[in-house]
Amino acid sequence: xxxxxxxxxxxxxxxxxxxxxxxxxxxxxxxxxxxxxxQEYFQISRSMAEGIGFFNPKFMGSxxxxxxxxxxxxxxxxxxxxxxxxxxxxxxxVSIGATQYIILGAGxxxxxxxQPIWARDIQIFEVDLPATAEDKRIRxxxxxxxxxxxxxxxxxDFAKELWHQELIKCADFxxxxxxxxSLLGVVYYLxxxxxxxxxxxxxxxxxxxxxxxxxxxVERSYSDIDDEPWNKQIMLAESAKEKMLASYSYKxxxxxxxxxxxxxYEHLTPVEMTEQYFKKYNQGNPSHPIKAFEQVNYCLAVRx
Numbered sequence: 001x002x003x004x005x006x007x008x009x010x011x012x013x014x015x016x017x018x019x020x021x022x023x024x025x026x027x028x029x030x031x032x033x034x035x036x037x038x039q040e041y042f043q044i045s046r047s048m049a050e051g052i053g054f055f056n057p058k059f060m061g062s063x064x065x066x067x068x069x070x071x072x073x074x075x076x077x078x079x080x081x082x083x084x085x086x087x088x089x090x091x092x093x094v095s096i097g098a099t100q101y102i103i104l105g106a107g108x109x110x111x112x113x114x115q116p117i118w119a120r121d122i123q124i125f126e127v128d129l130p131a132t133a134e135d136k137r138i139r140x141x142x143x144x145x146x147x148x149x150x151x152x153x154x155x156x157d158f159a160k161e162l163w164h165q166e167l168i169k170c171a172d173f174x175x176x177x178x179x180x181x182s183l184l185g186v187v188y189y190l191x192x193x194x195x196x197x198x199x200x201x202x203x204x205x206x207x208x209x210x211x212x213x214x215x216x217x218v219e220r221s222y223s224d225i226d227d228e229p230w231n232k233q234i235m236l237a238e239s240a241k242e243k244m245l246a247s248y249s250y251k252x253x254x255x256x257x258x259x260x261x262x263x264x265y266e267h268l269t270p271v272e273m274t275e276q277y278f279k280k281y282n283q284g285n286p287s288h289p290i291k292a293f294e295q296v297n298y299c300l301a302v303r304x
Contacts, residue, residue: 005132008107011185012036013044014075015083015110021068024284026076026277027084031110034143035136048075072288078185081273081292082215086182087111089213089266089300093180094118097209100179102127102167104202105158105186108136112151120150123172127154127163158186159194164201179206183214192246196256203260203303211302212262217247218295250297257301266300273298 016033018026033041045067052059052066055074059066090101090111099122103109106126111119126133133153140147152170156163167173181202187195202212248256254264268276270292282289 005107005129007185008132009036009040010044010075011079012108012110013041014071014079016041017045017067017071018076018080022281022285024281026080026281026290027087029083029110029114031113031145032108034145035108035110035139037139037142068288072290077290077292078215078296080290081277081296082184082298084277085268085273085298085300086184086213089211090180090182091116091118093178093211094122098178098180098211099123100125100173100177102179102181102206104181104183106136107132107185108139109182109184112148113140113145115148115150122150124148124151125154125167125170125173126151127156127167129157130155158190158198161197161201163198164205168205175205176207179210181206181210181212183212185215187214187216187246190246192248195246196260199256199260199262203262206303208261208303211265211300213298213300215296215298216253218297219247219249219252220295247295253297253299261303262301263304264299265302268298270294270296 012032012035015027015029016036019029020033036044046063048070049063049067052070055070059069061069090098094101095118101111101119101122101124103111103124103126106128109126112124112126115124126136128136133155137147137153152172154166154170156166168175190198250267257264273292274282274290278290278292282291
């Protein structure tokens with residue numbers, strides 16, 4: 001039986017913790033905490049803090065300090081970085097004509113429930129596996145968060161070739177309208193074959209001028225084979241039964257995208273991501289800085 005995504009829940013926890021505990025915001029997600037039930041939030045907090053021996057065997061400090069270390073070093077870097085990168089790109093795309101936002105692997109993304117004024121006239125499609133989508137809908141109802149009229153839930157499995165059919169069936173989706181698509185935290189869990197099939201299908205349902213933003217794992221070299229935080233991240237995903245299946249070099253990713261009509265418009269390495277989005281936070285929090293994972297790149301590609 002399909003289960004809701006635990007990695008998606010932990011990502012929501014990371015965003016919620018950041019908003020509740022940090023004055024300087026990297027990404028201000030005001031809704032994430034509402035999607036987590038109180039007992040669930042504290043359960044994740046407790047289990048993470050108790051797991052400090054796994055994440056950092058040499059750590060010495062209180063439970064709250066342990067939780068802070070884990071959030072800053074393991075949980076927050078990628079969810080915060082990719083969210084701010086994606087939503088800045090979305091705003092730019094809407095300003096030049098995009099009228100549809102397709103959130104692929106929506107998980108517990110909250111953009112639709114804190115829409116800025118500039119997004120009110122676009123159609124938003126949250127696409128995900130049925131179990132996660134239904135769990136999210138229940139959480140929204142529990143918190144009495146209304147579903148905006150421009151938001152649509154679409155059930156789909158990206159590992160399947162015909163995942164797009166449910167999107168096309170939606171009466172409010174128009175294949176000839178310029179779309180902005182996000183695929184955050186998903187590429188890790190697709191085989192290379194499945195990812196290329198996904199890109200092939202996506203290229204058939206969105207027109208030229210549309211764009212796709214996503215994060216992806218970088219192919220490792222011998223010099224970084226012992227990157228401890230990333231190794232822990234892989235193990236954490238596997239413990240949630242969500243195994244990472246592939247990684248890519250920049251040239252390999254560029255080749256896959258160009259083969260299906262996408263050109264890379266913006267590409268950020270971990271160093272660039274940390275400089276652009278974490279610098280102000282790190283200057284204000286020198287005792288617990290955040291840096292992007294060394295094994296994750298961020299990409300914005302445009303269909304030409």
